[in-house]
Amino acid sequence: SFTDAAEYDFEQILALGPDVILANHSGITETDYERLSEIAPTVGFAESMWASDREELTLTIGSILDKEEEAQVLLDEADAAIAAAAEAHPEFQDVVFT
Known part of the structure; x- marks a missing residue:
């Protein structure tokens, strides 16, 4: 737990x-x-x-689990989704998420 x-x-x-x-x-x-x-x-x-950060965590865990390529795909997909959302919502251009 x-x-x-x-x-x-x-x-x-x-x-x-x-x-x-x-x-x-x-x-x-x-x-x-x-x-x-x-x-x-x-x-x-x-x-x-x-x-x-999310990249370090994902790549480290991907490496440990012998799934480096899958980890990179997940990161690439997340980046693409973020870029698409940013394009669809320019009103959030200066908003920073950390």
């Missing part, structure tokens, strides 16, 4: 038997990372907690 309290039920995670733990858009501590890494290979955040 999900919680934003930064507390993990390591026994429950262990019982799930994960092949990999993706925590690359998280706020895990070094201690949590070490414990999770004992359960399964764990991918933590690259530089800053909660700061990975």
Whole structure:
């Protein structure tokens, strides 16, 4: 189950038997990372907690799952959808989404 309290039920995670733990858009501590890494290979955040952008997240997860091409297709489709929406709604030209 999900919680934003930064507390993990390591026994429950262990019982799930994960092949990999993706925590690359998280706020895990070094201690949590070490414990999770004992359960399964764990991918933590690259530089800053909660700061990975959608491209970095998608490409990293695509690489881990050996689905790099599919990840890039998803990004390209999202970019195309955003461009189409921008063209259809010029009133949002100066609005920035981060």
